[in-house]
Amino acid sequence: MKNFKLTLLACMVMWSNVVANPRITYTLSMPEPRSHYFHVTLSVEDYSGESATLKMPVWTPGSYLVREFSRHIPKVSASEGKRELPVHKSAKNVWDVVTGGDSDFTVTYKVYAYEQSVRTSFLNDSRGYLNGASVFLYLDGLQDQPGELKIQLPRGWRKISTGLSQVGGKTKTFAFANYDNLIDSPILMGNHDVVKFKVDGIPHEIAIYGESNLDREKFLSDTEAIVKQTKELFGSIPYDRYVFLILLLESGGGGLEHLNSCTIQGQRWKFSDEKKYKDFLTLMSHEFFHTWNVKRIRPFALGPFNYDEENYTTDLWIAEGLTEFYESVIPYRAGLFTEEDYFDYVGRLIKLVETTPGRQVQSLSEASFDTWIKYYRRDENSPNTQISYYSKGAVVGFLLNLAIVESSGRKKSLDDVFRKVYSKIYEGEQRGFKSAEFRQICEDAAGRDLSDIWQYVDTVAELDYDQFLSSVGCRLDRSYADDIKESDAYFGLKHKTSNGRIVIKTVYDGTPCRSYFKPSVVIFTDFPKQCKETRRP
Structure with missing residues (x-):
């Protein structure tokens, strides 16, 4: 009996150590916005352990490149009360803090x-935009721990827009379920505009920074239509609230998906051009579709994340390519695009794939796997050795959808595949899908083997468009457009004009120019001036 009591006591002690959950609070401040430094305080209470390891992610989910965010942190300090704690940097993104046992301690640093x-x-004096992976350190081993984020705004700033939930109605204090949730919730701070709408009673916000010629009333209506149409495809909304963060700047563009928000960056004065506005809508559609495909329907390797190194998968053609396929389908179904708009979009994708020599070198699976070293590090020769899992993935998705529709007697489509993967694997088993599982669900929908499609994923086999287009009474017209003369020479190079010079950027394999030119060669210098000087009297 005595031994039993001792054993029970030991177990209770061990159990108390296991269940002891430290309280984690981040405080974000911007005392000098013009310095471009975010100040971060990480407060930890009821921590048990002789030391604590802090880490900074080397990449951000959704953008597959090691970006070494820790390079922007000049120093990390730690303290317990007024006592400074030793901090040792043990790797490029790792700091070890000697806590000395049970304690409350605080970590401070700038980014x-x-x-x-x-x-x-x-960060500047007009706004702050924060992508969490590039700012917040985490306590190794405690990534699943919930916590709070407190934000101290500079004087004169009034608004904070983020997917995080407020704590008890406090407008500057937010709760996060775990570290993944914290860094998957970007934050826009400043005096931006906010408009709101609801779909199925679920609140949606659009936070817009920057002056522009965007017709906001139309944009609000079109965004609402995209949300409704995407929800129609999947059948339900998987969040309690959604936030679009829109950054309208002089240059640049792009988007990044998050769990219940996304960030979209665009050029502020381009919206009077209808085509460019519709391209912006496809970007909106793309990032919102990711709410399901990637943030919930995801390749097995993409979650839980390893923030220390590359997370490899061969299925980015599904995560990104099939999302790119739907980025035009959704606006078309919503009535925002005409049939001509849709087929023009598909035609541009096909042209992009067919004029990229790299399609004969790199497969979609390889493009997905090598994204960490190739896609985000493109150079003058990349078109000759690489293919985009975005564009070719979208084209293969177009053909895959046709194959499923035709083989199922028009009873099934790629929509049904996504609904099945969502309900069976994400909702049912709460995990990511494996390649074989996704392909099997596609084949179940089609009712046949789809090796004729998978060859376009795993090999560099040329796409046979007409095999699939014929099922819907279409064919691929490879003739020149009305505004292009067939007799015009095809040089096979991409160039730019710089300081009066025409400079070659890329020379494509298999083209007339390949044997005569190389990138960075200057073809003409001050061409208009030379023409004037050499003109005969």
């Missing part, structure tokens, strides 16, 4: 933020 993109963070 330089002056890169205008959806993947990074930016």
